Amino acid sequence: xxxxxxxxxxxxxxxxxxxxxxxxxxxxxxxxxxxxxxxxxxxxxxxxxxxxxxxxxxxxxxxxxxxxxxxxxxxxxxxxxxxxxxxxxxxxxxxxxxxxxxxxxxxxxxxxxxxxxxxxxxxxxxxxxxxxxxxxxxxxxxxxxxxxxxxxxxxxxxxxxxxxxxxxxxxxxxxxxxxxxxxxxxxxxxxxxxxxxxxxxxxxxxxxxxxxxxxxxxxxxxxxxxxxxxxxxxxxxxxxxxxxxxxxxxxx
Amino acid sequence: xxxxxxxxxxxxxxxxxxxxxxxxxxxxxxxxxxxxxxxxxxxxxxxxxxxxxxxxxxxxxxxxxxxxxxxxxxxxxxxxxxxxxxxxxxxxxxxxxxxxxxxxxxxxxxxxxxxxxxxxxxxxxxxxxxxxxxxxxxxxxxxxxxxxxxxxxxxxxxxxxxxxxxxxxxxxxxxxxxxxxxxxxxxxxxxxxxxxxxxxxxxxxxxxxxxxxxxxxxxxxxxxxxxxxxxxxxxxxxxxxxxxxxxxxxxxxxxxxxxxxxxxxxxxxxxxxxxxxxx
Numbered sequence: 054x055x056x057x058x059x060x061x062x063x064x065x066x067x068x069x070x071x072x073x074x075x076x077x078x079x080x081x082x083x084x085x086x087x088x089x090x091x092x093x094x095x096x097x098x099x100x101x102x103x104x105x106x107x108x109x110x111x112x113x114x115x116x117x118x119x120x121x122x123x124x125x126x127x128x129x130x131x132x133x134x135x136x137x138x139x140x141x142x143x144x145x146x147x148x149x150x151x152x153x154x155x156x157x158x159x160x161x162x163x164x165x166x167x168x169x170x171x172x173x174x175x176x177x178x179x180x181x182x183x184x185x186x187x188x189x190x191x192x193x194x195x196x197x198x199x200x201x202x203x204x205x206x207x208x209x210x211x212x213x214x215x216x217x218x219x220x221x222x223x224x225x226x227x228x229x230x231x232x233x234x235x236x237x238x239x240x241x242x243x244x245x246x247x248x249x250x251x252x253x254x255x256x257x258x259x260x261x262x263x264x265x266x267x268x269x270x271x272x273x274x275x276x277x278x279x280x281x282x283x284x285x286x287x288x289x290x291x292x293x294x295x296x297x298x299x300x301x302x303x304x305x
Numbered sequence: 306x307x308x309x310x311x312x313x314x315x316x317x318x319x320x321x322x323x324x325x326x327x328x329x330x331x332x333x334x335x336x337x338x339x340x341x342x343x344x345x346x347x348x349x350x351x352x353x354x355x356x357x358x359x360x361x362x363x364x365x366x367x368x369x370x371x372x373x374x375x376x377x378x379x380x381x382x383x384x385x386x387x388x389x390x391x392x393x394x395x396x397x398x399x400x401x402x403x404x405x406x407x408x409x410x411x412x413x414x415x416x417x418x419x420x421x422x423x424x425x426x427x428x429x430x431x432x433x434x435x436x437x438x439x440x441x442x443x444x445x446x447x448x449x450x451x452x453x454x455x456x457x458x459x460x461x462x463x464x465x466x467x468x469x470x471x472x473x474x475x476x477x478x479x480x481x482x483x484x485x486x487x488x489x490x491x492x493x494x495x496x497x498x499x500x501x502x503x504x505x506x507x508x509x510x511x512x513x514x515x516x517x518x519x520x521x522x523x524x525x526x527x528x529x530x531x532x533x534x535x536x537x538x539x540x541x542x543x544x545x546x547x548x549x550x551x552x553x554x555x556x557x558x559x560x561x562x563x564x565x566x567x568x569x570x571x572x573x574x575x576x577x578x579x580x581x582x583x584x
Contacts, residue, residue, distance in 0.1 A: 199414055201409065201411055201414030201415050202414065202415075202417065204382055204407070204409070204415075205407070205409065205415045205416075205417075205428075206428075207381075207382060208380055208382070208405075208406055208407035208485075209406065209428055209429030209475070209479065210403075210429065211428070211429070211432070212432060215431070215432055219417075219428065219431070220417065223417065223419050224417070224419075226419075298419075
């Protein structure tokens, strides 16, 4: 999937960048809020060399990855419990539907009350929000194992335990992976948002700082870095998934 | 041209109960209900079947008569109604009986796509046998179905016929006393089906298990079976129960030219067509 370089796609992207450069030099010269690509790259170079970019990048990366891992652990554990035991599903699903419908951004203010302007608050938000897709995907997929698999397991006299471990969980894996990917995207987004409004650290704080200092080129440079972080982490995850799940026919 | 024909729905076996060693499987006054509450319908009623060891039994009937349901009762996937008696090897059964394995028509939904052929065959052995032993058993079973060179292939890399053979190997690896096959060749193309029919017949002769085989293909049933049972009626009961006098060795060409073959075929078609036709 990622082995070959997509030449037409890259060409198109280069074209867009070029258009932006031309447009910003014509229009942006008057507005000063639309920096040209070259100005953004210069700003990127500056914040990377003698600015705080590197430490901010590390902070956001650490929080997103750690938060994402914790979200996966929480979501998988609870999701498995709900998916495997029907009564758990019946008792919990109504509450889960209500809880997960609360817009994630609105939780930040509550988290601020509890934890203050801290990385703890940021982590809590990231984990809480990103565990939902994992939890829901796991519960739904483990609870909906194809009947034909279950009948095979029954006819082969597999124990309950073996049926869960060897049939139900593996057959749910492709859906779980979808949940895990969504969680990764969410954890990066939530880390940045939490940094913008709550925790004064990381790339999110960097972008707000650049905005308040009226440095549009710097703000765009941060945007570029955040985009690359999301793209890179997702790429790594997909490569790992592809490596270990070749026979599950996962589609990207 | 001798065909031993049994009385319709009659009770034919020896009256001495349970400990008859020759009988692999027995059901008496079997009834099956499907659905719940107001939607409960009696599908099968008052069915008596007694299957000696090593017999290859084909069960026929028009679609919707309850063939598959019957087999699922035998396999313990559907419960029988109260008052039914089911016995395997002299023991009463309720859940999936020890020594009975299902082969489903839907091989795609039955093999696990994340396991290669050998691992699929090993699935039923993993809780009872150590690694080396189950591996050798799986390889023997794959050899029985002619797939020992495809052991490391995944289902999606195989044709439909091969996948169905893997499913048969998975059942054989458990050394089943009773093999329950629900239209196993129904989804395969004609050529593959014909080859697999002969292969299954050969496997049956070599393995010594009892087979209950459901099909709606009369030629297939006559070609394969030692004994043919036609279900009919609503609720269904045994309409015809014939022991085939065809030689044990069968093939696609000469067996089908034998007078016995044609006679059995004729009798079964008569029974299938005769029922429910406009008067």
